[in-house]
């Protein structure tokens with residue numbers, strides 16, 4: 391048994407879902423561009439929007455590393471950004487992780503804790519601030535509003551005036567927060583990097599904890615890296631990425647036209663039975679490891695892979711130790727296409743069985 395061979399078209403978007411096809415689309419960056427925005431702006435009716443606001447937003451979205459199709463430019467920027475997000479002392483970082491976690495958990499109401507909003511998000515904002523060397527005033531709520539706006543824009547296939555205005559408003563404080571010594575092209579990446587660090591890594595941590603709450607293993611006896619890896623397969627924070635065809639191309643007998651949008655479904659590729667076997671849908675700790683596509687592949691492969699995993703490996707056991715006698719009381723997921731993101735995960739102490 392295997393899933394249907396992709397691609398197929400629904401609501402004018404090609405869905406690419408098998409492992410081989412997803413890999414192919416991500417690697418062929420010249421044919422499948424990740425800069426859908428230049429097409430999106432052409433297709434959207436934004437005539438009555440302030441032209442200054444529109445050009446500021448266009449300039450930012452087109453300048454993000456993720457939307458560049460020029461390998462040389464991407465390599466250069468990736469090099470600088472990788473240096474930026476790894477230029478900290480390990481010991482200092484560990485101590486920041488521990489102090490931040492302990493400060494946050496001390497303020498929590500033990501009767502009602504929302505793991506995602508009360509612990510994981512505030513923690514990730516503090517870590518992003520440390521790693522990106524942001525010392526200016528940095529409102530956590532405003533920061534998360536921005537982070538959410540980026541996630542929201544990345545999933546859109548048309549823009550409304552309100553989308554642009556909401557995103558523009560969320561940028562206001564960011565313009566001031568990047569350190570002055572950075573070049574303009576690096577500063578412009580801040581909006582994207584804060585999103586990637588806070589949103590995707592929060593989701594990696596929360597989705598792993600979700601799996602630990604909902605599956606019956608002796609977690610203390612297992613390696614945290616393996617638990618995270620199986621979560622990256624079954625509950626990958628980024629479930630799909632958008633691409634736009636730069637030329638007419640045939641794929642498995644289907645005619646894709648220049649300008650067509652493709653939803654490249656990483657989450658489906660990671661569950662492809664041809665690669666992961668008939669039990670690909672199940673969360674299993676003892677499965678044979680195969681390369682995952684959760685961090686992308688090719689020119690636009692994630693540069694935060696190592697950092698996000700280091701954070702998750704360090705933080706998850708510490709949070710688990712605090713919450714392992716609890717259970718999930720209520721969970722909701724974000725209604726954001728392309729993301730596996732918990733909106734709220736409320737936990738409380740497990741009811742103890744009373745034996746007489």
Ligand code: HEM
Pocket residue numbers: 416424455456457464468471475582583586587588590591594622626627628631632683684685686687689690691692693694695697698
């Ligand atoms: C420290 C945290 C993170 C940072 C700083 C970060 C940063 C980035 C950046 C800058 C890119 C664009 C790279 C390029 O265009 O060449 C990217 C791409 C990507 N990231 Fe991350 N990321 C982080 C965490 C994550 C996590 C936890 C996931 C999910 C498991 C993830 C999944 C991806 C994927 C799939 C892409 C490729 C997107 C595409 O090709 O369209 N990232 N990341």
